[in-house]
Amino acid sequence: MRDVCVVGIGSTKYGKSDLSARELMASAAQGAIADAGIDPDRIASGIFGNAFGVAEKQGHLGPLIMTALGLDTKPATVVETACASGGTAFHHGYREVAGGFSDAVLIGGVERVSMLDTLTATTYFAYGSDFTYEGGTGCSFPGLYATMARSYFQRYGATEQDLANVAIKNHENALHNPLAHLQKRITMEDVMGSMKVADPLKLYDACPFSDGAAAAILCDEKTAREFTDTPIFVEASARAGSIAALHDRPDLTSLPGAVLAGQTALQQAKLTVDQIDFFEVHDCFTIAEVAASEDLGLFKKGTGAKAATDGLTRIGSKRPINPSGGLKAKGHPVGATGAGQVVEVVKQLRGEAGGRQVENARRGLTHNVGATGGTVVVNILSRRS
Secondary structure, three states: OOOEEEEEEEEOOOEOOOOOHHHHHHHHHHHHHHHHOOOHHHOOEEEEEOOOHHHHOOOOHHHHHHHHOOOOOOOEEEEOEOEOHHHHHHHHHHHHHHOOOOOEEEEEEEEOOOOOOHHHHHHHHHOOOOOOOOHHHOOOHHHHHHHHHHHHHHHHOOOHHHHHHHHHHHHHHHOOOOOOOOOOOOOHHHHHHOOEEEOOEEHHHEOOEOEEEEEEEEEEHHHHOOOOOOOEEEEEEEEEOOOOOHHHOOOOOOOHHHHHHHHHHHHHHOOOHHHOOEEEOOOOEHHHHHHHHHHOOOOOOOOHHHHHHOOOOOOOOOOOEOOOOHHHHOOEOHHHHHHHHHHHHHHHHHOOOHHHOOOOOOEEEEEEEEOOOOEEEEEEEEOOO
């Protein structure tokens, strides 16, 4: 296994876009190529996350992206693991380079759903569940995560106000992120007064549907040193799963795949969670950030919600979570989200995050979830010099 480095990153702004998925992905990829300073011909392949190509009646997106980049003879793969598609693309790119099959790989993710009406978009999202028993019976993802939140409240005594503090913090972070979908400060009154989506979750507990794309260039260390003296190293990349249907799990307050993927990644990197400086986690709903903070070992079980209320997850604290604004405020272009987390971590490790910069950041972790944890990808990146 070779050391793998990130040498270039690129991202579009998240939000509503008039560009097609291929145009969004090509834009992000061009940014990553330019950032790396690499000759595009040296890229051996492209691996892209995308969940809803059907929204644009496009089932073979990879070659369209490579053609748009002038790399039409290079192989392209599109992976679909629901909301973890971007993280899975990164994971497979990591394996391709680490295994010696390629010296330079373009990875990324893209989604465009803003042209869909809310009912259609919500229906497409529901296809990521166990549709026979969940989406097909009327249980949407807000409903599934609301079930997790209610179970958490009953077991640990957390409150809706605790979850509101997660949303408030992430919106504050996104104010300093020019790529964020929602650049709007919110208050406790805003969150608590917003409409109920699925009790106890409200509008401001949920992430927005976003369009967008993100990309990265992965190389082996020898190749990376041709382009930079300070590459960002991928210390670990791990995937795991959970029982697909929420109702079959013994514990509704935890994602087994997140626990396993997190433990595996830390073992790969030979690190403890205390040695990670900040975390980009999959907060599709505020309860998801709380669950992630406990599943990854940042806080003891049942204390993650209070930790958010006590300010322990803010920038400047010991456990900064989602300095980008997270899915909650940065946005959630489904297939791009995991790749976008990597982009944020690289920016932080380079010291390029501006007003949301985590001081002296040397190691960052990404946590990307598909559905309610059927797929989970955890990556750890570092700046070694």
